[in-house]
Amino acid sequence: MDHFLRKASFSSGSKSIVRIIAIGAASAGLLYLNNNPDSRKFPLFLSRVDPALAGDVAKGAPVAVGDGGKPSCGCLGRDFIANAAAKIAPAVVNLSVQQDLNGFTTVRSMCSGTIIDADGTILTCAHGVVDSQGRQLTTKGKIDVTLQDGRTFEGTVVNSDLHSDIAIVKIKSKTPLPTAKLGSSSKLRPGDWVIAMGTPLSLQNTVTAGIVSCVDRKSSDLGLGGMRREYLQTDCAINAGNSGGPLVNIDGEIVGVNIMKVAAADGLSFSIPIDSVSKIIEHFKKSGRVIRPWLGLKMLDLNELIISQLKERDSKFPDVEKGILVPMVTPGSPADRAGFHPGDVVIEFDGKPVQSIKEIVEIMDDRIGKPLNVVVKRANNEVVKLTVIPEEANPDM
Numbered sequence: 138m139d140h141f142l143r144k145a146s147f148s149s150g151s152k153s154i155v156r157i158i159a160i161g162a163a164s165a166g167l168l169y170l171n172n173n174p175d176s177r178k179f180p181l182f183l184s185r186v187d188p189a190l191a192g193d194v195a196k197g198a199p200v201a202v203g204d205g206g207k208p209s210c211g212c213l214g215r216d217f218i219a220n221a222a223a224k225i226a227p228a229v230v231n232l233s234v235q236q237d238l239n240g241f242t243t244v245r246s247m248c249s250g251t252i253i254d255a256d257g258t259i260l261t262c263a264h265g266v267v268d269s270q271g272r273q274l275t276t277k278g279k280i281d282v283t284l285q286d287g288r289t290f291e292g293t294v295v296n297s298d299l300h301s302d303i304a305i306v307k308i309k310s311k312t313p314l315p316t317a318k319l320g321s322s323s324k325l326r327p328g329d330w331v332i333a334m335g336t337p338l339s340l341q342n343t344v345t346a347g348i349v350s351c352v353d354r355k356s357s358d359l360g361l362g363g364m365r366r367e368y369l370q371t372d373c374a375i376n377a378g379n380s381g382g383p384l385v386n387i388d389g390e391i392v393g394v395n396i397m398k399v400a401a402a403d404g405l406s407f408s409i410p411i412d413s414v415s416k417i418i419e420h421f422k423k424s425g426r427v428i429r430p431w432l433g434l435k436m437l438d439l440n441e442l443i444i445s446q447l448k449e450r451d452s453k454f455p456d457v458e459k460g461i462l463v464p465m466v467t468p469g470s471p472a473d474r475a476g477f478h479p480g481d482v483v484i485e486f487d488g489k490p491v492q493s494i495k496e497i498v499e500i501m502d503d504r505i506g507k508p509l510n511v512v513v514k515r516a517n518n519e520v521v522k523l524t525v526i527p528e529e530a531n532p533d534m
Contacts, residue, residue, distance in 0.1 A: 213330075217387050222332055222344045224389030227315035228252040229382060231283045231336040232261060232292065232306065247280070249335030249382030250306060251317045251391060257290075257308040260414065261381035262396055263297040266304050282308050284315070285342055296421040300364060300429075301409065302396055303417050304381075317383065320390030322369060322410035325349050333373035333395055333406070335382025347373035347404070353495075354407065364429065364530060365494065367413070369393045372404035384408040420503070430501045430527035433470020434477060436494045437462040455514035459492040460484045463513070475525035478515065485512035505529050 214220075232247045248265030252258065259282065266280060280292040290308035297304035308314075325331075329349045337343050351370035356363070369384065375395050384393030393408030420427040437443070439460050447454045447462075460482040466473050483491060487500050487509045501509070504527060511523045 213387070218330070218332060218344075218346050221385055221387045221389040222334060225251070225317045225383060225385050225391070226334065226342065226344075227285050228317040229285060229334045229342075230259060231339075231341050232259075232265060232381070233281045233283070234266070235279065235281070248378065248380040249395075250282075251383045252284075252314055253317055253319060253391070255314055255316055257310055257314060259292065259306040259308065260383075260391075260394065260418075261304050261306055262394060263299050263302045263304040265381050266294050266306060267297045267299070280306060282306065283341070296425065298417055298421075298427045301366070301413070301417055301427065303394065303409065303414055305418070305421060318390045319411055319415060320386050320388065320392045322352070322392045322412045325352050325369065325386070325392060327351060330387050331369075331371055331373060331392065332385040332387075333371070333375050333379060333382065333408075334385060335375070335379040335395065337376035337378040339378060343379075345374040347371050347406075350404075352410075359407070365498070367410065367495070368396070368407040369410050371406050371408065373406050374404075375406045384411075428503045428505060429530040430503065430505055431471065431530035432501075432525060432527055433467035433472040434463050435465035435467075436483070436497070437464055438493050439482065451516070453516040454480075455482050455516065455518050457482050457484065457514055460514070461491060461494055461497065471525050471528050475511070475523045476521075477513070477523060477525070481513040481515055481521075483511060483513050485510075487511075501527055 228251050230250045230252060232250050234247050248262055250259040250261030253260045280294065282290045282292040284290075288310075290310060292306040292308045295305050295307045327349050331347060331349055333345045333347070335343060349369060349371055354368045354370040356366040356368070359368075369392070371384065373384070373395075375382075375398050379395045380397075382395050383391045384395055386392045392411050394411070394414055395406065395408045397407050399405035417427055439457065439462050441458075443462075444454075444457065463472075463477055463479060463481040463483065465479055466477045483497070485491065486497050489496075489500060491497055491500070506526060506528070508524050508526050511525055513521050513523060515521060
């Protein structure tokens with residue numbers, strides 16, 4: 138069948154995204170250069186590791202992993218990557234979908250995933266299994282799930298969240314299923330070893346390794362709009378088909394879900410931290426969807442350099458060492474009704490001192506409709522107490 142490879146590249150002259158679609162057939166290959174009018178919504182990087190990939194690229198067979206001796210000292214043994222990969226590999230799966238194309242049924246490799254519960258719960262990416270409206274992609278009503286040992290199951294999408302790009306697929310098995318353990322992304326540091334696993338370009342059981350480059354790469358740094366998100370940045374080699382697969386620490390635990398890469402550069406890959414994913418899963422269990430509070434504030438973490446620059450521009454800027462600057466308040470928003478002003482510096486939120494946006498997000502959690510007391514500093518060091526009531530965020534924001 139045809140092999141689809143979508144790749145986004147950046148044209149510095151026109152400042153627009155050019156989407157290149159290569160379609161390879163058994164007898165001939167075609168290259169289409171398409172200026173996608175929607176592409177301006179995306180920055181210079183591949184906006185996800187596109188799952189619409191060739192389904193018939195030769196599938197790699199499982200490789201036996203040596204059980205080299207454990208290091209007796211505090212250093213890592215030569216088999217530490219192989220040992221970590223072997224620990225989680227049985228739980229890593231390939232998800233493929235059947236779709237109709239011009240009257241013919243095609244099977245295309247979609248994405249990767251990981252079994253995280255013996256009941257058949259699979260963690261994967263949303264863009265691999267649902268469309269932009271949240272509808273299951275398959276026209277045949279099923280998703281084929283293939284395990285490392287060759288077993289195949291019919292999977293069903295039970296939950297998905299397009300904003301975070303996380304989905305849950307469920308399979309049923311009469312025999313025991315291998316599972317992977319969730320680790321902690323908060324323990325990661327730049328320079329830590331990590332492993333990416335999955336099915337890039339339909340090559341099952343692929344393992345690549347690298348290091349953590351950044352533990353809190355913000356969506357705004359990548360030119361992504363919408364609500365604020367943070368990613369793990371690594372230099373692991375990931376490609377189309379790796380989406381939804383696990384990012385693994387040297388203990389064989391999931392610390393992230395691989396999502397996207399930069400198209401025009403090497404060694405710039407991004408994953409959703411597993412701590413964030415765990416909260417999303419809890420939302421799925423609790424209400425079947427992710428509930429996010431909204432204040433209507435644009436916020437900026439302050440540091441010494443930013444504060445000194447602001448003081449140079451405005452001598453009335455409040456005397457603070459840390460805090461969160463409010464550069465903009467959305468008219469008619471909960472924050473606007475509460476009395477927030479552009480230029481406010483948030484120093485206390487719900488009775489707790491705060492120094493970062495991340496702390497505010499964690500405090501709010503899913504507290505919709507519940508009053509939160511906030512303390513801000515204004516020009517000339519005026520301290521003001523406000524009460525804001527978060528509303529549920531619009532998913533399209």
